[in-house]
Amino acid sequence: MFQAWFIANQTYSEGRNLTYAEFPSKFTYHQKEKYWEPRKNGYSIGRLSYIPVGSGELYYMRILLTVQKGCKSYECIRTVDGNVCKSFEEACYILGLLRDDKEFIDGISEASRTESGHMLRCLFVRLLNMNTMTKPDVVWNATWKFLSDGILYNRRRTLNIPDLQIPEDELKNLCLIEIEKLLMCNGKSLKSFKCLPYPTFDSLFAEENKLISDELNYDRDQMRQLHEELLQKLTDEQHHVYSTIMKSVTAQDGQFYFLYGYGGTGKTFLWNTLSAAIRSQGNIVINVASSGIASLLLPVAKQLILHFAFLWLSMISQIAASNNRT
Structure with a gap:
């Protein structure tokens, strides 16, 4: 039925001003032949199936189907002002259909004044599990310094190198590793969130080796x-x-x-x-x-x-x- 809607929009110009949910008001669908045709009489109300928030791109495509009209392909659904977006989520964000994540950024920033870095990482993982954030990568880029709090201190204590320095890219990687550990305890992984970077574990051994860390301790x-x-x-x-x-x-x-x-x-x-x-x-x-x-x-x-x-x-x-x- 959904793919037949694409074909109907290519065939009938009168349906190109209707969303997918509005389409049954002017067209009728033939189940056996699998095609739409203009409605001759009567009226029907269309509906969209419920999609939970955690469904990823399918959830964002459903949101777009409530506003996009006359779509002839999947690419057309995520096209905004003539530009094809990389994902349905990005198209929703550009159209202003998603709320701002500033409240989560401010929440983590405020919590950093009283809570440890480990507790902040637990909070970030909780937000990921609940699919609360619209763009987790934006929240990550804005708060990663708060989330990585305590990692450098623990490394200095473990390796007994008081003046140990870790570059920002490696500190980010270590923070992502800690977040990945917390997610795995909940049966999830950062791989489930395509917008977030995935850590590399190759350098983890080097960071835990005192001799190697001592030789890498420079700016x-x-x-x-x-x-x-x-x-x-x-x-x-x-x-x-x-x-x-x-x-x-x-x-x-x-x-x-x-x-x-x-x-x-x-x-x-x-x-x-x-x-x-x-x-x-x-x-x-x-x-x-x-x-x-x-x-x-x-x-x-x-x-x-x-x-x-x-x-x-x-x-x-x-x-x-x-x-x-x-």
């Missing part, structure tokens, strides 16, 4: 800015070496390179540029040195040698204090 934006500054200062010869090594890193072909030159020719400067380039991509690079003086010029290694230097000075001061007492 990518800062590394990216440092890399751009250092790259502009390279000489032609240094830039050639830089390009050769970076191509090998990108291709992951496992090549081995030996960089040599006299003192002051910029070997360490080149290593610092390579380190900043690799870390700006979110990868791990470990700089090692054969002597303490060389390690002072390399990132991370410099921090390690300074740490041991402070320990050594502390030991010297304790020994001196002990000798003074004796």
Whole structure:
């Protein structure tokens, strides 16, 4: 009956000003032959079957059938002002048939003042299960910082890294993983909500590994800015070496390179540029040195040698204090 309505709209111009529910008032449907024709006498009231909110696109298509007229295809139903929308839900939203989700955004924002991040995630999952939100992706984009509250703190405690930093994209992914766990407890998944991103679990092990998290504990934006500054200062010869090594890193072909030159020719400067380039991509690079003086010029290694230097000075001061007492 529904698909025959498309054909009838293509055939009869008088039905193109009627919605699907209004169509029986002017047309009659022949059940056996499965076609509509203009009504010769009488009058009939059409009705649409009830569709629950949780039915997804079918629910939004039913809403559109109450306002769209003369549709000749499914694409025509979700066409607004000559533009075909990606989904029936999007068409409903453009036509103003759905209410604004601002109340849910304000509710989560207000709850964040007194509730923990875990409770806010439970609230978000409750809203998803109840199909209350019109556009969950809009609510997610507006409140994800509130929903991810406490995740960074728990990671710092678990890994025992007080100054641990997590990029925004990884923090979002961890928050989505926590939401996915809560949804699975209710027999659902983020995969059921096409508008929401689905987390990747590949990086979860790396986030729980202290050694890996320690090596990734740097600001990518800062590394990216440092890399751009250092790259502009390279000489032609240094830039050639830089390009050769970076191509090998990108291709992951496992090549081995030996960089040599006299003192002051910029070997360490080149290593610092390579380190900043690799870390700006979110990868791990470990700089090692054969002597303490060389390690002072390399990132991370410099921090390690300074740490041991402070320990050594502390030991010297304790020994001196002990000798003074004796």
